Amino acid sequence: MTQTVFAPWDDPNEKPLIRFQNVTKRFGEFVAIDDLTLDIFEKEFFALLGPSGCGKTTMMRMLAGFESISEGRIELSGKDIGHVPPNKRAVNMMFQSYALFPHLSVWDNIAFGLRRDRKSKSEIDARVDEMLKLTRLEKFGRRKPHQISGGQRQRVALARSLAKAPKLLLLDEPLGALDKKLRQDTQFELMDIQESTGTTFVIVTHDQEEAMTVASRVAVMDEGRIIQVSTPANIYEYPNSVYVADFIGDVNIIDATATPTGENTYALNWIDGQPPITAETKTTFSTGQKAHLAIRPEKIRISTEKPDDAANALQGKVLDIAYLGNLSTYHVQLPGGQVIKAQTANTRRIARRDITWEDPVWISWSATAGVLLEH
Amino acid sequence: MRRFALIAVPYAWLLALFLVPFIIVFKISLSDLALAIPPYTPTMRDGIGDMFAAFDFENFVFLTEDDLYWRAYLSSLRIALVSTFVTLLVGYPIAYGMAKAPDEWRATLMMLVILPFWTSFLIRVYAWMGILSNEGLLNQFLLWLGLINEPLVILNTNIAVYIGIVYTYLPFMILPIYAALDRLDESLNEAAEDLGCSRMQAFWLVTIPLSKNGIIAGSFLVFIPALGEFVIPSLLGGSGTLMIGKILWEEFFNNRDWPVASAVAVVLLLILVIPIVLFQRNQQKQAEAEQ
Numbered sequence: 001m002t003q004t005v006f007a008p009w010d011d012p013n014e015k016p017l018i019r020f021q022n023v024t025k026r027f028g029e030f031v032a033i034d035d036l037t038l039d040i041f042e043k044e045f046f047a048l049l050g051p052s053g054c055g056k057t058t059m060m061r062m063l064a065g066f067e068s069i070s071e072g073r074i075e076l077s078g079k080d081i082g083h084v085p086p087n088k089r090a091v092n093m094m095f096q097s098y099a100l101f102p103h104l105s106v107w108d109n110i111a112f113g114l115r116r117d118r119k120s121k122s123e124i125d126a127r128v129d130e131m132l133k134l135t136r137l138e139k140f141g142r143r144k145p146h147q148i149s150g151g152q153r154q155r156v157a158l159a160r161s162l163a164k165a166p167k168l169l170l171l172d173e174p175l176g177a178l179d180k181k182l183r184q185d186t187q188f189e190l191m192d193i194q195e196s197t198g199t200t201f202v203i204v205t206h207d208q209e210e211a212m213t214v215a216s217r218v219a220v221m222d223e224g225r226i227i228q229v230s231t232p233a234n235i236y237e238y239p240n241s242v243y244v245a246d247f248i249g250d251v252n253i254i255d256a257t258a259t260p261t262g263e264n265t266y267a268l269n270w271i272d273g274q275p276p277i278t279a280e281t282k283t284t285f286s287t288g289q290k291a292h293l294a295i296r297p298e299k300i301r302i303s304t305e306k307p308d309d310a311a312n313a314l315q316g317k318v319l320d321i322a323y324l325g326n327l328s329t330y331h332v333q334l335p336g337g338q339v340i341k342a343q344t345a346n347t348r349r350i351a352r353r354d355i356t357w358e359d360p361v362w363i364s365w366s367a368t369a370g371v372l373l374e375h
Numbered sequence: 376m377r378r379f380a381l382i383a384v385p386y387a388w389l390l391a392l393f394l395v396p397f398i399i400v401f402k403i404s405l406s407d408l409a410l411a412i413p414p415y416t417p418t419m420r421d422g423i424g425d426m427f428a429a430f431d432f433e434n435f436v437f438l439t440e441d442d443l444y445w446r447a448y449l450s451s452l453r454i455a456l457v458s459t460f461v462t463l464l465v466g467y468p469i470a471y472g473m474a475k476a477p478d479e480w481r482a483t484l485m486m487l488v489i490l491p492f493w494t495s496f497l498i499r500v501y502a503w504m505g506i507l508s509n510e511g512l513l514n515q516f517l518l519w520l521g522l523i524n525e526p527l528v529i530l531n532t533n534i535a536v537y538i539g540i541v542y543t544y545l546p547f548m549i550l551p552i553y554a555a556l557d558r559l560d561e562s563l564n565e566a567a568e569d570l571g572c573s574r575m576q577a578f579w580l581v582t583i584p585l586s587k588n589g590i591i592a593g594s595f596l597v598f599i600p601a602l603g604e605f606v607i608p609s610l611l612g613g614s615g616t617l618m619i620g621k622i623l624w625e626e627f628f629n630n631r632d633w634p635v636a637s638a639v640a641v642v643l644l645l646i647l648v649i650p651i652v653l654f655q656r657n658q659q660k661q662a663e664a665e666q
Contacts, residue, residue, distance in 0.1 A: 064565075064569055065568075065569075066565055066568075085568070086565070086568045086569050087568050087569070087570075087571045087572055087573055091569075092569055092570065093565075093566075093569050095562045095565070095566055096562075097560060097562050099560065099562040099563050099565065099566035101563060101566075101567075101581060101585075102585065103584045103585055103587075112567070112570050112580075113570030113571050116570060116571030116572055116576070117571060160570070161569075161570075164570065164571070
């Protein structure tokens with residue numbers, strides 16, 4: 001049995017549900033969105049990820065219709081929606097503050113949008129009950145928003161925005177107000193609901209772990225531009241820039257000058273008194289070109305003896321150990337003063353850990369462990 | 376003990392400044408008119424026992440016999456209700472505009488609402504006489520514009536009383552509504568629009584219900600003092616303007632009939648107890664909702 005991989009973005013015949021074409025948004029002098037082009041496909045769970053002020057919320061508000069477009073156009077199912085007011089769009093939004101109507105019960109909150117469509121009473125009843133069931137809120141229909149917990153409020157907000165069966169659901173930091181444990185459970189719940197309803201979700205978040213967990217594709221944004229759009233795995237393993245590598249997860253960045261030593265292999269001179277680092281990459285660098293090696297801490301091995309099979313091995317001493325329970329991150333200081341982070345899984349009990357502070361250790365990684373980046 | 380001392384202060388205040396005067400007024404309302412100083416009998420000088428023996432409800436019965444009082448109470452209620460409603464119609468958009476104004480403007484707008492209080496209330500009412508009279512600013516202006524050929528008679532009519540009450544009590548309407556609207560989360564309106572409401576529908580379905588407590592508080596703050604108002608009807612109203620506050624004043628100072636005037640005041644207070652209790656309940660409910 002072959003499983004078809006969900007990847008409409010790789011299919012040139014697939015029509016996107018949303019298309020941003022050279023969209024620019026200015027607030028006075030400030031450019032919030034800078035000539036941005038992006039396609040989002042049906043049934044995608046798309047994450048807009050970036051630090052605050054990067055323009056991700058502005059993009060979402062343009063999709064909802066709360067912000068006008070300064071230049072360019074936004075299409076939904078092939079139609080320009082630039083001048084369609086928010087109440088006429090087949091797009092619903094789940095607000096960061098949830099924006100539940102405090103004077104209405106949970107039931108009436110969910111029915112609010114359906115009533116505006118002048119649906120019959122039995123239709124509304126059936127749909128609201130379906131939504132309450134989907135979000136496991138059957139018991140709370142009669143309560144007012146201030147009489148339920150934060151997690152339940154979050155689910156009411158989700159049920160309300162899904163009730164009208166929108167083509168596109170926008171989620172603005174949907175889990176930001178929940179504590180960590182609840183947030184993780186809710187992430188999986190969101191994915192289940194997205195899958196079972198088949199709705200296209202666009203989520204805005206500054207939490208990279210959340211984006212990686214829920215999304216089919218992630219767009220990393222900075223200063224009104226999209227830096228990289230790809231699947232979570234690609235973003236993590238093959239970041240296209242130091243910015244993305246640094247934003248997603250933990251990373252060591254080594255600045256160096258590249259010298260080709262063979263096909264796709266380079267010697268990186270990074271600091272006087274240290275042997276050059278060997279790295280493999282498909283990107284072409286000329287002799288003497290600046291290059292940045294991004295290497296994840298978990299791809300670096302730490303050992304007490306010099307490994308003899310590694311392409312790169314450096315000696316240093318342990319400066320700090322961050323014990324995270326399942327993992328430990330070692331900060332290893334090299335003789336030149338640079339600190340490299342190496343991470344290992346704690347497969348043994350902590351009492352039997354053989355490396356401790358101030359110990360001389362070897363760190364090593366293979367030629368393909370890191371990603372060589374131009375900028 | 377310290378707790379008792381702390382509670383004692385407001386209670387002593389209420390006792391000295393509310394309950395004691397009220398008991399005195401109530402006592403006078405049970406007395407009879409007399410040509411004496413003070414102008415009623417009996418007094419303490421007649422002895423406590425004789426004084427209590429001479430008390431009766433004659434004055435209250437008198438209020439029911441002369442239909443002037445009934446009509447005055449009803450007319451006051453009507454004028455107070457209508458002017459409260461007009462104040463709401465004028466005040467709500469102002470409060471809404473203030474709440475939606477840019478942050479740097481709000482303090483200035485608030486100042487403009489409160490500023491009239493810096494001038495004596497009487498002077499402001501006299502100023503309205505100057506504006507509304509036949510030769511007043513308003514008529515001069517309308518004549519100059521050519522909108523009217525002869526001056527409108529506004530002063531000394533009920534219209535002038537409405538204008539006076541609405542003008543005077545407008546800040547009491549604006550401030551509680553502004554406080555309610557100011558707390559309103561803008562995203563609630565966006566959510567309503569997102570779910571299919573037009574701007575207008577969102578206003579009726581979200582903004583109005585959520586500013587309800589402000590509307591109620593403001594309406595009571597206008598209605599309660601407007602009901603007993605006497606300066607405005609005396610100065611701006613005509614001979615046809617019947618308001619209980621004005622009657623009260625006339626009984627005291629023109630007729631020098633303190634017992635009947637006191638009876639009028641006691642009945643007015645009883646009428647006001649109902650809206651005051653409702654107002655208190657609204658405030659309490661609001662406080663509970665915010666917890």
